[in-house]
Amino acid sequence: MAMTSFAADAADERDRGGPQQPLLTVTDLRKYFPIRGGVLGRTVAHVRAVDGVSFTVRKGETLGIVGESGCGKSTVARLLMRLVDPDAGEQVFDGEAVGEQGGISVAQMRRQVQMVFQDSASSLNPRMPVQNSIAFGPVAFGARRADAVAMARELLTKVGLNPVLFGGRYPHELSGGQKQRINIARALALKPRMIILDEAVSALDKSVEAQVLNLLQALKRELNLTYVFISHDLGVVRWISDRVMVMYLGEVVEIGPADAIYTGPKHPYTRALLASRPALDPDQRREEAPVSGDPPNPVNPPSGCRFHTRCPHAEPVCSARAPSLGDATGFGHLAACHMQDAGSGHTAASVLQ
Amino acid sequence: MSTAISDTTPPALAELAGPAQRGYWGTVGYRLRYDPVTLFFITILVLVILAAIFSPWLAPNDPYQESIIRRLKPPGYRGHILGTDELGRDMLSRLLYGGRITLTMGILPVLVATLIGGGLGVIAGFAGGFVNALIMRIMDVFYAFPSVLLAVAISGAMGGGAVNGMIALTLVFIPPLCRVAETATTQVRNLDFVDAARATGAPVRLVLWHHVLGNVLGPVLIYASSLISVGIILASGLSFLGLGVKPPEPDWGLMLNALRQAIYVSPLAAAMPGIAILITSVSMNMASDGLRAAMDVRS
Amino acid sequence: MFSYILRRLLAAIPIALGVSMVCFALVYLAPGDPIQTLLPPDADAETVDRLKRLYGLDRPLPIQYLSWLARVAVGDFGRSIATGRPVAEEIRRSLGNTVLLASVSVLIAFSIAFVMGTIAGRRAGSWIDRIVTGIAVLGVSLPNYWLGIVLVIIFAVELMALPASGMAGERFDPTSWEHLQFLVLPVFTLSMIPVGIIARTTRSAVSEVMNQEFIVTLRANGLPEWRVLRHALKNALPPVLAVMGLQFGTLMGGSILVETVFAWPGSGYLLSKAILTRDIPVLQGTILVLALIFVATNLIVDLFQSTLDPRIRRG
Numbered sequence: 023m024a025m026t027s028f029a030a031d032a033a034d035e036r037d038r039g040g041p042q043q044p045l046l047t048v049t050d051l052r053k054y055f056p057i058r059g060g061v062l063g064r065t066v067a068h069v070r071a072v073d074g075v076s077f078t079v080r081k082g083e084t085l086g087i088v089g090e091s092g093c094g095k096s097t098v099a100r101l102l103m104r105l106v107d108p109d110a111g112e113q114v115f116d117g118e119a120v121g122e123q124g125g126i127s128v129a130q131m132r133r134q135v136q137m138v139f140q141d142s143a144s145s146l147n148p149r150m151p152v153q154n155s156i157a158f159g160p161v162a163f164g165a166r167r168a169d170a171v172a173m174a175r176e177l178l179t180k181v182g183l184n185p186v187l188f189g190g191r192y193p194h195e196l197s198g199g200q201k202q203r204i205n206i207a208r209a210l211a212l213k214p215r216m217i218i219l220d221e222a223v224s225a226l227d228k229s230v231e232a233q234v235l236n237l238l239q240a241l242k243r244e245l246n247l248t249y250v251f252i253s254h255d256l257g258v259v260r261w262i263s264d265r266v267m268v269m270y271l272g273e274v275v276e277i278g279p280a281d282a283i284y285t286g287p288k289h290p291y292t293r294a295l296l297a298s299r300p301a302l303d304p305d306q307r308r309e310e311a312p313v314s315g316d317p318p319n320p321v322n323p324p325s326g327c328r329f330h331t332r333c334p335h336a337e338p339v340c341s342a343r344a345p346s347l348g349d350a351t352g353f354g355h356l357a358a359c360h361m362q363d364a365g366s367g368h369t370a371a372s373v374l375q
Numbered sequence: 376m377s378t379a380i381s382d383t384t385p386p387a388l389a390e391l392a393g394p395a396q397r398g399y400w401g402t403v404g405y406r407l408r409y410d411p412v413t414l415f416f417i418t419i420l421v422l423v424i425l426a427a428i429f430s431p432w433l434a435p436n437d438p439y440q441e442s443i444i445r446r447l448k449p450p451g452y453r454g455h456i457l458g459t460d461e462l463g464r465d466m467l468s469r470l471l472y473g474g475r476i477t478l479t480m481g482i483l484p485v486l487v488a489t490l491i492g493g494g495l496g497v498i499a500g501f502a503g504g505f506v507n508a509l510i511m512r513i514m515d516v517f518y519a520f521p522s523v524l525l526a527v528a529i530s531g532a533m534g535g536g537a538v539n540g541m542i543a544l545t546l547v548f549i550p551p552l553c554r555v556a557e558t559a560t561t562q563v564r565n566l567d568f569v570d571a572a573r574a575t576g577a578p579v580r581l582v583l584w585h586h587v588l589g590n591v592l593g594p595v596l597i598y599a600s601s602l603i604s605v606g607i608i609l610a611s612g613l614s615f616l617g618l619g620v621k622p623p624e625p626d627w628g629l630m631l632n633a634l635r636q637a638i639y640v641s642p643l644a645a646a647m648p649g650i651a652i653l654i655t656s657v658s659m660n661m662a663s664d665g666l667r668a669a670m671d672v673r674s
Numbered sequence: 675m676f677s678y679i680l681r682r683l684l685a686a687i688p689i690a691l692g693v694s695m696v697c698f699a700l701v702y703l704a705p706g707d708p709i710q711t712l713l714p715p716d717a718d719a720e721t722v723d724r725l726k727r728l729y730g731l732d733r734p735l736p737i738q739y740l741s742w743l744a745r746v747a748v749g750d751f752g753r754s755i756a757t758g759r760p761v762a763e764e765i766r767r768s769l770g771n772t773v774l775l776a777s778v779s780v781l782i783a784f785s786i787a788f789v790m791g792t793i794a795g796r797r798a799g800s801w802i803d804r805i806v807t808g809i810a811v812l813g814v815s816l817p818n819y820w821l822g823i824v825l826v827i828i829f830a831v832e833l834m835a836l837p838a839s840g841m842a843g844e845r846f847d848p849t850s851w852e853h854l855q856f857l858v859l860p861v862f863t864l865s866m867i868p869v870g871i872i873a874r875t876t877r878s879a880v881s882e883v884m885n886q887e888f889i890v891t892l893r894a895n896g897l898p899e900w901r902v903l904r905h906a907l908k909n910a911l912p913p914v915l916a917v918m919g920l921q922f923g924t925l926m927g928g929s930i931l932v933e934t935v936f937a938w939p940g941s942g943y944l945l946s947k948a949i950l951t952r953d954i955p956v957l958q959g960t961i962l963v964l965a966l967i968f969v970a971t972n973l974i975v976d977l978f979q980s981t982l983d984p985r986i987r988r989g
Contacts, residue, residue, distance in 0.1 A: 100570075103570075103574050105570050105573060105574060128576070129576040130576070131576075132574055132575060132576030133575075133576050136574060136575075137570075137571065137574050139567040139570070139571060140567075141567055144566045144567045144568060145566075145567035145568050145570075145571050146568050146571075147568045147572075147585075147586050147589070147590070148590065149589045149590055149593075150585070150586075150589070155568070158572060158575065158577065158585060158586075159572075159575035159576075159577065162575055162576075162577030162578065162581045163575075163576075163577070192402075205571070208571065211575075212575060212576075512688065512692075513692075515689055515692070516689055516692030516693060516695075516696060517696070519689050519690075519692070519693050519965060519968060519969045519972070520693070520696070520927065520961075520965045520968065521923065521924045521926075521927030521928045521964070521965075521968055522928070523927065523928040523930060523931065524927035524928060524930070524961060524964055524965060524968075527930055527945065527949070527961075528696075528697070528700055528957070528961045529700075529703065531700075531945075531948075531949045531957050532700040532701070532703040532704045532954065532957065532958075533703050533704065533705070534704065534705055534952070535949075604815055608815075608817045611817060612817065612819060612931050615819055615931065615934075616930070616931065616934060616946055616949060617949065617950060618949060628817075631817075631819070631820060631823065635823055635935075638823065638826060638827055638831055639831055642827040642831055642832070645823055645827065646820075646823070646824055646827065648820075649817060649820030649821075649823065649824065652817045652820060653815065653816060653817065653820070656815040656816075656817070657811065657812065657815040659815075660811050660814070660815050661811065664811075
């Protein structure tokens with residue numbers, strides 16, 4: 023079978039800085055959405071969807087992003103693809119600034135970074151046979167139609183769908199899992215180096231989810247891919263991720279290696295999230311809810327540490343000053359909590375350290 | 376590679392995938408074939424249109440030939456299959472010729488308005504922001520008139536006539552078509568597959584052409600087809616008021632008006648042009664409903 | 675809520691201004707010199723001059739529009755070419771008759787269509803649903819001026835049971851059959867389209883509500899069918915009432931054809947006569963008033979709906 027075109031090259035000619043250079047570095051990403059209101063429809067406030075997010079993705083790793091719904095993780099995904107324009111922040115892809123003088127253009131970045139969306143149904147054009155949806159990207163970049171369709175059919179095989187049976191079908195003729203496989207095939211069509219998976223398996227049944235996750239892992243090894251995996255499902259994120267980033271109300275509260283985060287969470291929010299998972303052992307299940315209430319309104323986030331309104335360890339310093347994460351672009355285990363900072367003035371700070 | 380299926384799929388399997396290999400319009404046609412009601416009305420519609428096109432060959436008499444002694448004769452009178460009108464002209468011939476004018480006046484404005492209104496709507500929907508506000512607020516003004524009133528106002532002020540009537544009808548149909556196109560475009564624009572297409576880095580015009588337009592075209596065409604029946608009724612209404620076609624042209628609305636005076640003598644003749652309008656507009660509405668159902672691939 | 679009402683009212687102002695601009699432009703759409711379209715053909719040079727100065731026809735268009743708007747705002751629509759009477763007076767005389775015709779038609783259409791739509795919606799897909807849907811399609815496909823002619827043929831010409839056209843006297847008396855009988859045929863004719871539209875709306879609203887879970891729950895709880903239906907209708911009513919309100923506005927402006935058929939002395943008939951005599955001042959004034967009524971009806975329906983359904987206020 024003619025699979026050579028998709029085999030991972032020993033050395034990708036697009037690789038510029040070598041394995042040590044991060045594939046993606048994001049610094050201080052910000053996006054405020056205006057809220058219009060009043061009689062004249064003026065901007066009266068902003069939703070701080072993403073408020074100063076920084077992180078790094080290494081070549082070949084999977085970075086998981088977790089958080090409650092509304093914490094800004096999906097906005098991060100759209101900002102990374104530039105489907106939404108950021109208000110501030112720098113994005114460096116393999117050593118080159120995206121959309122800046124001397125860097126690479128957004129279009130060039132998009133050829134190397136692709137995305138899989140949560141809603142497998144609405145992310146496929148209902149009026150297009152799925153193989154044409156897959157072939158669209160290559161055709162748009164000048165591939166001959168016949169070549170692009172042939173490649174699309176090859177990709178269908180790769181994601182486990184028989185092209186003879188599925189190539190000419192329309193999205194409504196497919197199941198959710200099949201549609202998501204098509205979406206993965208489409209993301210692969212431009213031979214990207216990185217794929218952003220925004221809740222890509224969240225809408226699927228558990229058994230189908232497992233199959234698609236296995237497929238993603240297999241593709242990653244075979245094609246040398248890097249993933250940013252966004253989900254609210256902590257179990258899935260642990261399984262697939264090398265490192266994990268926890269977000270709360272548009273900010274990063276903790277980031278670090280997956281094992282370290284799951285076995286020794288540093289931030290009270292992360293601990294609460296982990297505790298909120300239903301334990302498999304019924305005797306281990308807790309009675310009281312680990313985090314009470316809904317997250318505060320991102321229009322008017324709490325002062326200081328945004329988690330202090332729900333944090334069991336909150337002290338005056340928490341509402342007075344925002345804790346810092348430290349060097350978020352590094353690869354260590356970091357948490358934005360005053361209890362982690364010896365000089366913060368929090369009574370628990372010295373004890374923990 | 377464990378998930379890959381062998382390339383040597385048996386031919387039978389390839390056939391299984393048969394119906395799915397049809398294109399979008401192929402699927403629509405396939406569905407229409409199994410909808411006898413819609414097929415029936417489409418057939419009538421085609422017959423009406425053919426009769427209008429070939430009226431010079433089909434009409435037994437000259438539709439303008441008057442006769443003082445043969446006025447308002449009943450159907451079957453001396454070779455006049457449907458009788459004669461108030462000036463002794465052959466009714467059947469006038470109805471056949473009248474179809475040409477009435478259908479043209481009903482259909483042409485919808486076509487032009489689909490191009491203009493649909494185009495403006497797609498632009499407004501895709502551009503958003505200021506462009507959208509500018510286009511849609513202007514449309515709102517024209518939308519603020521009941522359609523009959525707007526058609527009467529414009530053609531009344533311009534002084535009637537077939538061309539002015541068609542201009543008026545075009546202006547009446549642009550705003551609703553623009554709204555439908557704008558709504559459809561805005562909806563499609565916010566779906567993930569348009570984002571996915573943009574995420575490939577493809578130029579905007581390709582995204583617009585392949586992913587937006589195809590999904591907007593359906594609703595716009597269905598809506599336009601439902602407007603044709605309104606167009607025919609409005610066009611003959613204008614002629615009925617003396618604003619459309621001028622005598623002695625055979626237009627269904629105008630015939631209705633002229634024969635109204637003869638109600639007491641020949642009520643059947645007075646009803647006939649209306650029956651022609653009714654048949655055409657019911658067929659048009661039913662065909663349009665059937666098309667709407669067939670074009671909804673997702674159902 | 676208050677802010678929503680205020681916002682809707684503010685949004686209606688530019689629309690009303692736009693409508694007035696379109697009506698103002700009508701005079702310029704007319705072929706020939708605007709002054710000739712505004713005056714009888716035999717007007718003497720002095721009158722022409724006086725009117726030219728009064729209307730400021732020698733000044734730039736925006737100024738002309740503003741001075742026209744100022745006169746319209748105080749109810750001065752000019753004089754009718756045909757009768758010489760002020761246009762405002764002509765409109766005032768006829769408007770009441772059209773309101774009468776349109777409101778009775780809409781009420782009757784509502785009572786017929788609501789029953790039809792409820793029956794069809796409760797049994798969506800059944801033969802009775804098909805019949806009702808068929809009647810609804812017929813209602814909107816029927817040229818209503820033709821239906822009027824047919825009704826005249828049947829009831830006035832053949833059966834001689836009802837008057838063919840006109841109205842009994844200047845003042846309408848709803849207690850006298852003498853007066854009421856003139857209303858029967860025009861009302862029936864005019865209600866055809868709203869019957870079709872309201873029946874369709876009711877059908878889809880009822881069938882949608884009937885499939886909702888709370889209705890299924892009511893049924894499962896063993897509530898008698900007529901009480902289940904009452905719950906369903908209460909939920910289906912708001913959109914139907916909204917459509918009914920919109921139809922009133924449409925009929926007010928769209929009754930010109932039916933009024934012409936029955937020579938009903940309303941604003942539509944006035945308009946129809948103005949077209950025949952090329953009486954542009956009457957045409958302009960009537961269309962402006964009818965369009966503004968349409969805008970106002972839409973606004974009222976909108977506000978009414980928002981008080982019933984708070985979801986509409988968002989967005």
